[in-house]
Amino acid sequence: MNNIPSDALNAMSQDDKLIDLNAERAKRVHDLNDKRLNEMRQAFEQAMPLGKAKKNPKAKSKNKPKKR
Structure with a gap:
């Protein structure tokens, strides 16, 4: 499956300029x-x-005391 040598993979993973497409x-x-x-x-x-x-309009009712 993977034909890339391990040293090439290590080099690619350490490359700072590698772009994740x-x-x-x-x-x-x-x-x-x-x-x-x-x-x-x-x-x-x-x-x-x-x-x-x-x-x-209900915002004004906050100023009025509640009826009990």
Whole structure:
């Protein structure tokens, strides 16, 4: 199965400049997905803008003493 000599494997594992292609691909795919997600968010915000958050009417009741 593995035809690579053990000294070659040791040399590769000690090489600081060795690039993990799977990790780099995962980063690139993640960045592309983030870009696509941001584009979709912007499209939805343009189509259906969110209004300013309304204050919660129950928040005022915290100031009033509870009826017993």
